[in-house]
Amino acid sequence: MTTKNNNWDYAASVESTAHIKLNKKYALYIDGKWVEPSSKKYFTTHNPHNEERIAEIADANDHDVDLAVKAADRAYKEVWSKISASERGKYIFRIARLMQEHARELAVIESLDSGKPIRESRDIDIPLACNHFFYYAGWADKLEYAFPNQKKEALGVAGQIIPWNFPLLMAAWKIAPALATGNTVVLKPAETTSLTALKLAEIIHASGLPPGVVNIVTGYGHTGAAIVSHPKVAKIAFTGSTAVGKLIQRSIAGTTKKATLELGGKSANIIFDDAPIDQAVEGIINGIFFNQGHVCCAGSRLFVQENVAEKVIRKLKHRMQSLQIGNPLDKNTDIGAINSAEQLSIINKYIKIGIKEGSEFFQSKCVLPKKGYYCAPTLFINVAQSSVLTQEEIFGPVLSIQTFRTVDEVIQKANNSPYGLAAGVWTDKGSKIFNLTSKLKAGVVWANTYNKFDPSSPFGGYKESGYGREGGLHGLAAYLK
Ligand code: NAI
Ligand code: MG
Numbered sequence: 272m273t274t275k276n277n278n279w280d281y282a283a284s285v286e287s288t289a290h291i292k293l294n295k296k297y298a299l300y301i302d303g304k305w306v307e308p309s310s311k312k313y314f315t316t317h318n319p320h321n322e323e324r325i326a327e328i329a330d331a332n333d334h335d336v337d338l339a340v341k342a343a344d345r346a347y348k349e350v351w352s353k354i355s356a357s358e359r360g361k362y363i364f365r366i367a368r369l370m371q372e373h374a375r376e377l378a379v380i381e382s383l384d385s386g387k388p389i390r391e392s393r394d395i396d397i398p399l400a401c402n403h404f405f406y407y408a409g410w411a412d413k414l415e416y417a418f419p420n421q422k423k424e425a426l427g428v429a430g431q432i433i434p435w436n437f438p439l440l441m442a443a444w445k446i447a448p449a450l451a452t453g454n455t456v457v458l459k460p461a462e463t464t465s466l467t468a469l470k471l472a473e474i475i476h477a478s479g480l481p482p483g484v485v486n487i488v489t490g491y492g493h494t495g496a497a498i499v500s501h502p503k504v505a506k507i508a509f510t511g512s513t514a515v516g517k518l519i520q521r522s523i524a525g526t527t528k529k530a531t532l533e534l535g536g537k538s539a540n541i542i543f544d545d546a547p548i549d550q551a552v553e554g555i556i557n558g559i560f561f562n563q564g565h566v567c568c569a570g571s572r573l574f575v576q577e578n579v580a581e582k583v584i585r586k587l588k589h590r591m592q593s594l595q596i597g598n599p600l601d602k603n604t605d606i607g608a609i610n611s612a613e614q615l616s617i618i619n620k621y622i623k624i625g626i627k628e629g630s631e632f633f634q635s636k637c638v639l640p641k642k643g644y645y646c647a648p649t650l651f652i653n654v655a656q657s658s659v660l661t662q663e664e665i666f667g668p669v670l671s672i673q674t675f676r677t678v679d680e681v682i683q684k685a686n687n688s689p690y691g692l693a694a695g696v697w698t699d700k701g702s703k704i705f706n707l708t709s710k711l712k713a714g715v716v717w718a719n720t721y722n723k724f725d726p727s728s729p730f731g732g733y734k735e736s737g738y739g740r741e742g743g744l745h746g747l748a749a750y751l752k
Contacts, residue, residue, distance in 0.1 A: 287379075425752075
């Protein structure tokens with residue numbers, strides 16, 4: 272059932288779930304085996320579309336994490352650091368090929384568990400996740416060309432903790448470069464979206480990867496904290512909230528552990544009056560409503576040049592009315608479900624604050640499904656620079672709009688944020704793009720596009736958006752000494 276929308280109706284076209292294989296219960300994947308959690312505790316993962324139970328997931332405690340880290344350490348010393356780089360590459364290729372073979376199943380499970388539209392998981396998340404494995408497989412035996420005249424060595428055991436917004440893609444971003452550089456892995460998916468990481472464990476098992484090279488442990492924050500503090504973990508790779516990023520920094524201070532932290536964002540999407548307006552409107556929609564705004568680099572602050580503001584906002588509102596909101600498994604759906612009840616309440620709290628602050632408020636007039644966690648695409652117009660809406664990460668489909676007159680003014684406003692993950696610039700003039708890319712304090716700047724990713728291009732932030740880069744050669748360097 273797709274939500275009825277005022278202007279546009281489509282017949283539902285729901286992706287079949289007949290071909291997916293899910294267990295009722297998932298144990299921990301440690302040392303090449305499925306291991307019961309020592310506490311015997313499991314928690315439930317739900318479908319955010321209808322709030323139904325999907326499966327029970329093991330809750331790993333310190334003891335389980337210790338087993339996983341020790342298995343990874345043993346596999347590193349006895350197997351993975353001893354085999355040739357080209358053999359390592361072959362395993363990674365094999366994992367990539369098996370992921371491709373299971374692409375449809377992975378896409379459906381990702382949408383069931385996370386709430387993201389099937390179109391995105393099918394066309395973006397899963398293919399990109401496969402591409403990360405292919406890309407890094409190719410580098411495994413070419414590290415001396417990647418880093419000429421440097422004798423690089425693996426670090427050992429990498430502890431990896433990922434969020435719920437791109438579950439399988441984040442697992443791929445983390446596991447593929449770690450394996451290519453000769454490290455072994457203990458990965459913890461987010462508690463609300465463990466299923467595709469567990470399917471990946473099945474795929475890794477089928478690939479014949481030696482036991483202990485990749486271990487998948489599920490659980491809440493306490494499980495992540497146990498990975499971070501384990502003395503045998505040489506490197507932490509974390510993606511998630513700035514608050515937890517700070518906790519991790521504190522926990523590893525004074526140790527030799529390396530870390531890459533990909534944290535929050537409040538990215539500026541900047542529209543000049545010479546931009547192709549219709550394309551820019553699509554770029555704004557993609558920037559903030561893509562994946563329900565559950566994107567660390569979401570273009571959540573829109574800056575429009577004053578003389579085209581009226582036109583851009585009018586077109587934006589019109590386009591928002593045609594967005595289809597509803598069942599993530601429906602191929603027509605543009606905007607799926609918010610990942611969890613907790614995240615929905617965070618977003619609604621910000622919407623209430625915005626309304627109270629009194630900036631102009633607009634929501635697309637759609638009928639939201641009665642069950643499940645849904646939020647209509649939302650605009651706040653003429654928001655003050657000091658507003659909570661322009662300063663804090665909302666991580667939902669909520670866009671705050673400001674106007675500007677000059678280039679210097681927009682650079683100053685865009686950089687006036689504790690974050691610096693990404694930015695977008697829309698203009699006809701190449702010189703304007705180059706001027707802004709050198710002055711915006713953001714790890715990624717997109718020109719006349721938004722939210723585009725590629726395994727070969729590095730990604731990461733400035734300021735409170737974290738440090739270190741993932742993707743490309745930079746992503747390899749982060750796993751070497
Ligand atoms: P979170 O940062 O708590 O969760 C991310 C991962 O860290 C999860 O796997 C979680 O289990 C783990 N974790 C939690 N506490 C930990 C600890 N003390 N030590 C080690 N690992 C720990 O994010 P949460 O609570 O799911 O979302 C809260 C807010 O964070 C969101 O509203 C959003 O603003 C932001 N966020 C940003 C993300 C990004 O990609 N930059 C991703 C997810 C959330
Ligand atoms: Mg948290």
